[in-house]
Amino acid sequence: MNRTTITTIILCTLLLASGCGDALDAPTVPEIASERDGPRWDERQVTVIEQMAKSMAGVLANPEAREALYEEAAEEYTGDTEALYARIASKRVGGITWADRLGVDAHPNDTKWVHFYVYGIEYSNPGEAPLVAVGTDDEDVPALKAFDSDGNEHQLDAQTPPGQTVVVVGLNERLDEYGRPRREFLDPDPLTYEAADGPGSTGGRGGGGGGGSVHDFRSAPHTEHIDSIYMIDDNENWFRGSPEIMMQMNVISSPTFPAWKGAFPEVDDERVWYDVDQRLFDWRRDRPDNDHGPMAAVMWWEEDGGDIKEIPVGAVYKGVSITFTFTLRSNDDQMGSAFVNFEDDLFTHYDTNEIEWKHK
Numbered sequence: 001m002n003r004t005t006i007t008t009i010i011l012c013t014l015l016l017a018s019g020c021g022d023a024l025d026a027p028t029v030p031e032i033a034s035e036r037d038g039p040r041w042d043e044r045q046v047t048v049i050e051q052m053a054k055s056m057a058g059v060l061a062n063p064e065a066r067e068a069l070y071e072e073a074a075e076e077y078t079g080d081t082e083a084l085y086a087r088i089a090s091k092r093v094g095g096i097t098w099a100d101r102l103g104v105d106a107h108p109n110d111t112k113w114v115h116f117y118v119y120g121i122e123y124s125n126p127g128e129a130p131l132v133a134v135g136t137d138d139e140d141v142p143a144l145k146a147f148d149s150d151g152n153e154h155q156l157d158a159q160t161p162p163g164q165t166v167v168v169v170g171l172n173e174r175l176d177e178y179g180r181p182r183r184e185f186l187d188p189d190p191l192t193y194e195a196a197d198g199p200g201s202t203g204g205r206g207g208g209g210g211g212g213s214v215h216d217f218r219s220a221p222h223t224e225h226i227d228s229i230y231m232i233d234d235n236e237n238w239f240r241g242s243p244e245i246m247m248q249m250n251v252i253s254s255p256t257f258p259a260w261k262g263a264f265p266e267v268d269d270e271r272v273w274y275d276v277d278q279r280l281f282d283w284r285r286d287r288p289d290n291d292h293g294p295m296a297a298v299m300w301w302e303e304d305g306g307d308i309k310e311i312p313v314g315a316v317y318k319g320v321s322i323t324f325t326f327t328l329r330s331n332d333d334q335m336g337s338a339f340v341n342f343e344d345d346l347f348t349h350y351d352t353n354e355i356e357w358k359h360k
Contacts, residue, residue, distance in 0.1 A: 041137045041171060048106045049114065050134050052085070053169040054147045055102040056116065057132035060167065061149035065101065066129065068093045069167070073118040078174040079185045079265040080241045081121050085114040086179060112179030115172040117241045124165040131156065135170025137304070137331065139237055144168075161238040168239045173305055174265075184263040185244070216346040224249075224280040224296075227360040229264060230273050232353065235302035235333035242268040244303040245355075248326050249280055249340075252293030252317070256325040259296065263303075277360075283342060297324040299337040300355050306330035313337050 060066050068091075072083040089099040089111075104111075117135070124130070129149040133156055136144070143155040146166065156162060174185040226247070236243040245268075248261040260280040267274050297313055306329040313324045328334070336352020340359060350357055 044106075044110050045113075045171065048104060048110045049169050049171075050145070051104050051106075052102055052114065053132045053134045053145075054151065055104060056167060056169060057129070057147035057149050058151065059101045060129045060132065062094070063126065065093050066124075067126070069116060070118060070121060070124060073116070073121060077186075078172060078181050080117065080174070081119075082115040082117040082172065082241060084172060084175075085111050085116070113171040113175050115170060117168040117170060117239070118165065119168060119238060119241075120162065120165045123163065130165040130167050132167045132169060133239060135168045135239055137171070139240075139304075144239060156239075158237065158239060166239075168241075170240070171305075173240070173244050173303060182263075185265045218283065218342055218344075218346065220284060222283040222342075224283050225360045226276055226278040226280065227358045228273055228275050229267050230356040231267055231270050232355060233335075234268065234270050235335065235354070240304075245300070245335075246303050246328075246332075247298065247300050249296050249298050250324045250326070251281070251296045252322060255297070255322055258327075261327075294343070295339055295341045297337060297339055298350070299324075299326040299328075300335035300352060301328055302333040302335060303329065304331035304333060306332070315339065 060069065069083055069088075072088055072091075073081040076082075077084065077087065085098075086108075090097055093101065118124075118130075131146040131148055131154060133144045133146040136158075141158045144158045146154045146156050148154060156166065174182055176182050229245075231243075231245065234243040234245075242265075245264045246262070247264065248258045250257065251259045262278075264274070264276060264278070267276070295317075297315065299311065299313065309328055309330050311326040311328055311334070313326065315322045315324065326337075335354040338350045338352060340350065344359075346360055347358070350359075
């Protein structure tokens with residue numbers, strides 16, 4: 001089975017009508033920040049979050065309130081076990097709204113991204129009030145401040161997932177700048193998955209369908225798909241919920257504009273093959289007037305928000321420098337990039353050491 005990695009990308013099969021081209025250089029990835037802002041943590045919101053955490057800890061001493069919060073989180077409105085403050089503020093529990101129970105006087109702009117993420121909902125005990133932690137956007141923080149139902153302060157290890165239910169008050173990464181759920185995280189298409197050592201495995205990570213002795217190649221026209229995805233590292237702390245896995249694919253005919261860009265909201269467990277069957281674009285090598293060219297560049301990241309920035313990925317084809325431009329945010333965790341050649345074997349596994357995937 002062929003394997004393409006971010007560090008060893010040899011594309012001697014990049015053919016134009018004239019024949020074989022020069023090998024492409026490995027991607028180069030400098031970072032260029034721009035001015036536009038997305039949802040961000042600021043001093044006012046951090047203050048509101050801490051106030052809400054302390055209030056929520058006391059509210060959750062009430063079994064009816066705990067049940068209501070867990071039920072709201074279990075709906076996974078944005079694809080994760082979290083309750084959005086904007087959705088529950090006016091809802092009543094025991095005749096009292098959540099807004100009144102929490103008693104936090106804040107401007108809507110300071111609460112529009114606030115959520116209550118229920119970590120370890122499977123550990124929840126109906127007779128026990130959970131700790132409520134104060135979330136942060138600092139991935140390297142050693143500890144989180146948390147409160148119990150009596151108002152006592154605790155410190156939770158931020159780098160080791162706890163073996164108990166914890167409600168984390170933070171800012172939701174799946175909302176847009178106006179506090180609305182982003183379309184790509186709502187009602188995602190159902191995905192199926194298999195264990196890494198399941199059918200199709202050839203040892204190691206394996207999986208994802210296909211076998212080492214089988215070959216298949218694209219013929220024009222070809223509708224490009226992501227067939228399967230295997231995440232090695234999700235780049236997300238336990239207190240921030242499920243990862244927001246994003247991918248952008250640019251073709252050589254339009255290197256600064258995405259041929260496809262989107263999210264894979266159901267890909268949230270490490271070392272599991274997900275069969276996604278995501279359509280990307282039509283590769284029309286048979287039509288010179290609509291030819292995307294012989295190759296494409298792919299960038300993966302785990303989205304964490306911040307300022308919008310452009311990431312250039314450099315390549316050289318037949319002595320000509322090409323720059324593919326990808327749009328991420330300043331706090332995003334890059335998961336690597338690679339090139340996909342039209343003439344690659346369709347059973348090629350592309351691998352950045354953080355994520356592996358297969359096309360079809």
